[in-house]
Amino acid sequence: MKFELLQPRSLQEALEMKKNYGDKARVLAGGTDLLVLLKDQKLTAEAVMSLAGVRDLNFIRYEDGRGATLGALATHGGVAASPIIQQKFPDLAEACSQVGAVQIQNLGTVGGNLCNASPAADVAPPFLLMDAVLTLASTRGERRVSIHDFFQGPRRTVLQADEILKEIFVPEVPGRRGATYLKLGRRKAMEIAIVGIGVAIHLNGSDQVVSECRIAMGSVAPTPVRARRGEEILRNQEVRDELIEEVAVVAAEEASPISDVRASREYRLDMIRVLCRRAARVALARARGNKEEGL
Ligand SMILES: Cc1cc2nc3c(=O)[nH]c(=O)nc-3n(C[C@H](O)[C@H](O)[C@H](O)COP(=O)(O)OP(=O)(O)OC[C@H]3O[C@@H](n4cnc5c(N)ncnc54)[C@H](O)[C@@H]3O)c2cc1C
Structure with a gap:
């Protein structure tokens, strides 16, 4: 080489x-x-x-009520250890803490994870949940691209040949947000996700009525995706076990996983349902401020 x-x-x-x-x-x-x-x-x-010499791209900035901006070179280790990310965006902190192992987390960046555009990229589901906005820079200027428009297929993004990902903005949403990212692998570290599921639940008034539910899935389609039909089932609804079950079933219907060396399509579909159900319960408990998560 x-x-x-x-x-x-x-x-x-x-x-x-x-x-x-x-x-x-x-x-x-x-x-x-x-x-x-x-x-x-x-x-x-x-x-x-x-980009090692471009030091001003490794940062995490938080503006109260507005959101957080992460430089493209923020490392998984730095994001996972950030108290403000842990508090405001626990799903992102959880995803970063599950990338590879400590050595990979110290070197690997959130920008690299997104630009590499693997369907299994662990930070993609939390950024999809948060409707993140990416700033792409070139000598022609900067443009902002929604995370929903960034991925074009496995290892393909909208980045042009002269562009660099500069930073990622995650807006803060009003009301109470609970979120989590659950990853299934064959072992706990150094493992690419068989399935990765992020769920965010938003509560505005009562603890019983979900104002918004967001679901993002990794390793289940050519790009990381939101499960929009599943999300609708809980919107403005009083939470019931049967509804959470229905959300999980519909989310799996929205996925198009393949069979590969890590798992079969059927197993992935089963695991989407399991993780989605669990993640919804954890997210709901967090939104309610419960310490005993997921009960
Ligand atoms: C042992 C091992 C375990 C791993 N485990 C996981 C895992 O569990 N989960 C997971 O998601 N990934 C995993 N990975 C993959 C990898 O660590 C992550 O995707 C990581 O976040 C990549 O970041 P990086 O900074 O190292 O990117 P690089 O390797 O430096 O770059 C990745 C790609 O993005 C491009 N790129 C990087 N930064 C920019 C930028 N700012 N602008 C434009 N293009 C850019 C590069 O040109 C390249 O194409 C693992 C890798 C290894 C080797």
């Missing part, structure tokens, strides 16, 4: 390089996906542009 190494010292310099090299230069953040793909010769690169 032979390539030219580009080492910009600022975002502006990085954007100039990306403009000049386009697709010929691969962006390197933590390298935990890119270097594996290059080494296995699943990808080639004339040049690799390391």
Whole structure:
């Protein structure tokens, strides 16, 4: 494997390089996906542009009542350990804490996880739940893209050849939000999700009536997806066990998983139902402020 190494010292310099090299230069953040793909010769690169010197892209900022902005280079470890993310967006903290293991979390970035566009990317479901907005930068300027429009297929996104993901904004929603991300793998660490399910429940007034339910699923379709029909079942409804069951069944109907080395399609469908049910109960308990989650 032979390539030219580009080492910009600022975002502006990085954007100039990306403009000049386009697709010929691969962006390197933590390298935990890119270097594996290059080494296995699943990808080639004339040049690799390391963002290690662009330090101002590694940040987590929170504005009360507005939301949080994460720099593309924020690491999984940094996000999982952030008290404000744990408090306001526990689903995201949980997803980051389940990526690989500590070594991967210290190197791997949330931006790299999204740009790699694996259907199994662990941070995608929480960002889908939060209607995150991505800022893509180039020398032509910046554009904002909803996370819902970002993924185009396995390993394909709307990023243009001269663009870099700069930051991710997650808006805070009014009312009480409870959310969780549950991941099923064959073991607890160093494992790509067989199924990953995020559920967020919003309560505005009573503890009994759900104002909004959001469900996001990973490893069950060509891209991470929301289960919109499942979500509708709980909207403005008083919570009952039968409704949660129905949500789980309908969410599974919205998925199109494949059989692969990790699991069969049928097993994945079963596990969507199980995880969806569990995640809905945890999210609801969190929205209610219950300590005994999911009961
Ligand atoms: C042992 C191991 C275990 C793993 N376990 C998991 C797991 O459990 N869950 C999971 O989701 N993933 C897992 N991964 C995959 C990987 O660690 C994550 O996807 C990680 O978040 C990638 O981030 P990175 O910074 O290392 O990205 P890189 O490898 O640096 O980049 C990934 C891709 O995104 C592009 N890119 C990166 N940053 C930008 C940017 N700012 N703008 C434009 N393009 C960009 C790169 O060009 C490349 O195509 C694992 C990987 C390994 C090696």
